[in-house]
Amino acid sequence: MIKEKNSKPSKELPLGFVDRQERELLVRDFIISNIKEVMIKYGFQYLETPSFEYSDSIGKFLPDKDRPDEGVFSFKDENKWLSLRYDLTAPLARYVAKNYLEIPKPFKRYQLGRVWRNEKPGPGRFREFLQFDADYVGTKSLQADAELCVMISEILEKCGLAKTDYAIKISSRKITEELFKKLNITDSKQKLIVLRALDKIDRLGWNGVNELLGAGRKDKSGDFTKGANLKTKDIKIIQEELKKKSPETEDLVEIFKIFQDYNFDNFEFDPSIIRGLEYYTGPIFEVNLKFDVTNNKNQVIQFGSVGGGGRYDNLVNNFGNYDAPATGISIGIDRLVYALMQKKEFKVKQYKPVVICVFDKNSMKEYINVQSILRKAGISTEIYPGENKLKKQMEYANKIKSPAVILYGDTEIKSGKPTLRDLSSGKEKSIEIKELVNEIKKII
RNA sequence: GCAGCAGUAGCUCAGUAGGUUAGAGCACUAGUUUGUGGAACUAGGGGUCGGUGGUUCGAAUCCACCCUGCUGUACCA
Known part of the structure; x- marks a missing residue:
C-alpha cells in the first residue's frame, strides 16, 4: 500500500471534543453514583x-432555512432532518407528548446523557458534554420547583462541596416581565437585548x-x-428594581416559604439572573460555584454556572394536544468534574493491580494459581502481560x-513462598501463599 | 462571527541586526546491574521550526494568505 505523506489521517480531535482519562472518569463516576442515589431517594424515575x-x-x-445547523449538529436522513440533541429538556417534552396517556401525572424523571452543541x-466548555437533568412534568405546584433546588444542593454536598462553595441563585421571569410593562418596552428584539445585558451582571458588574x-x-x-439604547432614566429604574434584596412576585415568595419548611437556606435571591431566553415562564434557578477555577496555565477563568433550570409551562404544549406545565433543573457533569478536580482535598481512590512477574513461561500455571487466589479475594491482580x-x-x-x-x-x-515487594517502600518479604492476601491488604 | 495573543522534538520552552549538519530540560530507547522499579552516570533515537506562496545567494527568523490553539466578546433554543 502506497500512502502519500499528506494523506496520513489526522491524530487531532475536532474542535471542542476531548479524550477523557481515567482520573477524570472516576470523578465523573463518583458524581453520577451520588446523583443516582439522591434521585432514588427523591422518587424520580x-x-x-x-x-x-x-x-x-x-x-x-x-x-425556509436550508440547513438546521445553527448551534446543532444535523444531517439529512432520506428527506428528514435529524439533529443531535442539544439538551435533555426538549427530548423530554417530546417524550411526554408522545406518551402522555400512559405516564403518571405528574411525571418525575431524571436522565443522564451526552448532548452536543455546534x-x-x-x-471548561465543549461541543460534546454530559448532562444530568431532573424534571417534574404536569404540575404547577411550586413545591416542585423548591424541591429541585433542595435536591440539587444535596447532590453537590454529597459530592464534597461545602455550603460556602456554591449557591443556588433564584429569580423569576415574572420580574422582568413586569419591568418591561413598567418601562413600556414592547419590542421583542429590544427585550432580548435588555435580557442579555442583564444576564451578564455576574461577569461585567453593573458598570458593564x-x-x-x-x-x-x-x-x-x-x-x-x-447596546439596547435605553434612556438613562430607564436604566436607573431597572437597576433599582433588580437590586432589591427580597422578591415581590408571588411565585418566589411562596418558594422561599417552602425553603424555610425544608430548612434550606443556601440560596440567594438574585433578580439579575436571566438564563436561556426562550421557554422559561416562571421561577428560574442557577447553580453557581463560589471558588476560583483555573485553566492548565493556572489562570483564573470565567467559569460561569455548573447548572440551572426553571419552569417552562408551555413546552410540552408546543407539540399540540396536551397541556403539561413543567419545571426542571440540569447539571453540566463535565463542568462539575472540571471544577471538582481542582479542589485540593478532593481525591478519588484508584485501584491498580498487583503485578505477578513472569520468570518462565513454563511456570504460568503457578502464576495463574496465585492470580486467581488474589482475584477471588477481590484484589486487582495481573500477570505481567508479556515476556520481558x-x-x-x-x-x-x-x-x-x-x-x-x-x-x-x-x-x-x-519453597512455595513467593516474594512480595512493596513498591512504595521497596521492602521485600517471603510469604506463604495462604498469607499473601492478608499481607497485600496491609499494603493496599 | 469579531478581537488580542500564540504555534520550534511526545511535553515545557530557548533560538531575530536572516548565514555552516536547529538546541536544552523532562519523557523515550539501550547499557552500567543477564532475578528487581522510583535516584545517578553513559550512549542513542526523535524535528520538511503549523501550512502554502513570496523576498533573498541564503529564511525557524522578513512579507502575504491560510490553518490550528488560547483568552476575551457575541450567540447558546
Whole structure:
C-alpha cells in the first residue's frame, strides 16, 4: 500500500471534543453514583432517549432555512432532518407528548446523557458534554420547583462541596416581565437585548451592564458590542428594581416559604439572573460555584454556572394536544468534574493491580494459581502481560502505579513462598501463599 | 462571527541586526546491574521550526494568505 505523506489521517480531535482519562472518569463516576442515589431517594424515575431526534422536534427552525445547523449538529436522513440533541429538556417534552396517556401525572424523571452543541467552545466548555437533568412534568405546584433546588444542593454536598462553595441563585421571569410593562418596552428584539445585558451582571458588574443597556460596550480585546439604547432614566429604574434584596412576585415568595419548611437556606435571591431566553415562564434557578477555577496555565477563568433550570409551562404544549406545565433543573457533569478536580482535598481512590512477574513461561500455571487466589479475594491482580526482563516488568509496575509486585521464580516455587515487594517502600518479604492476601491488604 | 495573543522534538520552552549538519530540560530507547522499579552516570533515537506562496545567494527568523490553539466578546433554543 502506497500512502502519500499528506494523506496520513489526522491524530487531532475536532474542535471542542476531548479524550477523557481515567482520573477524570472516576470523578465523573463518583458524581453520577451520588446523583443516582439522591434521585432514588427523591422518587424520580430513570429515562433514556436517543441521541438523535427529528430536528423540528427539538427546536424551532425556520422552514425556509436550508440547513438546521445553527448551534446543532444535523444531517439529512432520506428527506428528514435529524439533529443531535442539544439538551435533555426538549427530548423530554417530546417524550411526554408522545406518551402522555400512559405516564403518571405528574411525571418525575431524571436522565443522564451526552448532548452536543455546534458552538465555539470556551474554558471548561465543549461541543460534546454530559448532562444530568431532573424534571417534574404536569404540575404547577411550586413545591416542585423548591424541591429541585433542595435536591440539587444535596447532590453537590454529597459530592464534597461545602455550603460556602456554591449557591443556588433564584429569580423569576415574572420580574422582568413586569419591568418591561413598567418601562413600556414592547419590542421583542429590544427585550432580548435588555435580557442579555442583564444576564451578564455576574461577569461585567453593573458598570458593564449599564453600558450594554445604553450605547454599548467595548471589551478587553477592543471588540465592541452594541447596546439596547435605553434612556438613562430607564436604566436607573431597572437597576433599582433588580437590586432589591427580597422578591415581590408571588411565585418566589411562596418558594422561599417552602425553603424555610425544608430548612434550606443556601440560596440567594438574585433578580439579575436571566438564563436561556426562550421557554422559561416562571421561577428560574442557577447553580453557581463560589471558588476560583483555573485553566492548565493556572489562570483564573470565567467559569460561569455548573447548572440551572426553571419552569417552562408551555413546552410540552408546543407539540399540540396536551397541556403539561413543567419545571426542571440540569447539571453540566463535565463542568462539575472540571471544577471538582481542582479542589485540593478532593481525591478519588484508584485501584491498580498487583503485578505477578513472569520468570518462565513454563511456570504460568503457578502464576495463574496465585492470580486467581488474589482475584477471588477481590484484589486487582495481573500477570505481567508479556515476556520481558525482570527490570522491564518492574518498570512497568512502577509506571502503572501498582502497589506491589509478586516475584515467583524457581526458588520461590520450590519453597512455595513467593516474594512480595512493596513498591512504595521497596521492602521485600517471603510469604506463604495462604498469607499473601492478608499481607497485600496491609499494603493496599 | 469579531478581537488580542500564540504555534520550534511526545511535553515545557530557548533560538531575530536572516548565514555552516536547529538546541536544552523532562519523557523515550539501550547499557552500567543477564532475578528487581522510583535516584545517578553513559550512549542513542526523535524535528520538511503549523501550512502554502513570496523576498533573498541564503529564511525557524522578513512579507502575504491560510490553518490550528488560547483568552476575551457575541450567540447558546
